[in-house]
Amino acid sequence: SQQGEEDPQALSIQEGENATMNCSYKTSINNLQWYRQNSGRGLVHLILIRSNEREKHSGRLRVTLDTSKKSSSLLITASRAADTASYFCARVSQGAQKLVFGQGTRLTINP
Amino acid sequence: EPEVTQTPSHQVTQMGQEVILRCVPISNHLYFYWYRQILGQKVEFLVSFYNNEISEKSEIFDDQFSVERPDGSNFTLKIRSTKLEDSAMYFCASSESAPIAGRINEKLFFGSGTQLSVL
Numbered sequence: 001s002q003q004g005e006e007d008p009q010a011l012s013i014q015e016g017e018n019a020t021m022n023c024s025y026k027t028s029i030n031n032l033q034w035y036r037q038n039s040g041r042g043l044v045h046l047i048l049i050r051s052n053e054r055e056k057h058s059g060r061l062r063v064t065l066d067t068s069k070k071s072s073s074l075l076i077t078a079s080r081a082a083d084t085a086s087y088f089c090a091r092v093s094q095g096a097q098k099l100v101f102g103q104g105t106r107l108t109i110n111p
Numbered sequence: 112e113p114e115v116t117q118t119p120s121h122q123v124t125q126m127g128q129e130v131i132l133r134c135v136p137i138s139n140h141l142y143f144y145w146y147r148q149i150l151g152q153k154v155e156f157l158v159s160f161y162n163n164e165i166s167e168k169s170e171i172f173d174d175q176f177s178v179e180r181p182d183g184s185n186f187t188l189k190i191r192s193t194k195l196e197d198s199a200m201y202f203c204a205s206s207e208s209a210p211i212a213g214r215i216n217e218k219l220f221f222g223s224g225t226q227l228s229v230l
Contacts, residue, residue: 033218042115042202042221043154088154092217097166098144099219101154 005102006089012108019076021105023089024069030092032065033099034074037086046074046087079109113137117203117222124193124229132188132225134203143186144204144219145178147171154202160186193229200224 006023031050035043049056049065056063062075088104116135124130136143145157159166177189204219
């Protein structure tokens with residue numbers, strides 16, 4: 001399967017703490033993307049990292065990619081209650097015309 | 112910011128009935144997608160569509176499913192004879208370019224979804 005694993009499946013932290021979510025995959029990729037989904041809503045693109053990149057930043061978000069380990073992580077620094085959502089990594093496999101989503105991490109930020 | 116629009120937001124239908132889910136992608140986008148998400152589960156790829164034909168489809172997208180871009184602005188997903196297990200949130204998405212290396216604007220823009228309930 002092209003779909004990998006995300007861990008943890010659920011994460012609950014206090015406001016102000018950092019949240020780290022991990023994603024692993026099985027096939028070679030062209031790029032990896034992270035999306036956010038508020039309950040019952042559509043997915044919103046957060047950040048994209050290409051296979052030749054190792055780290056990328058966007059505001060309070062930091063994404064790393066280790067192609068040798070086939071893994072990525074999303075770090076949200078100084079978390080806020082409004083960051084409460086599900087976070088998904090999604091891969092574009094080489095030669096594929098589709099984005100494949102992982103299981104997601106349900107993040108809860110406690111005020 | 113431009114957005115993908117989906118209608119209806121909720122659709123209730125009887126098993127065996129046909130449903131059509133409608134989407135208006137972002138106007139300058141060329142690639143269109145349908146995904147579905149069963150409650151509490153992962154987001155599953157159904158089909159991608161470019162230049163008036165299917166680019167790729169998943170095992171879920173069997174003969175009961177079809178997609179169409181009837182008029183240059185709408186993008187529809189039809190389920191011919193719905194089953195109970197088709198109950199899910201269906202998301203339409205579009206992108207300006209294909210999700211392969213070397214292209215810009217590879218992110219997907221998603222609509223808010225249509226919640227389909229098959230009774």
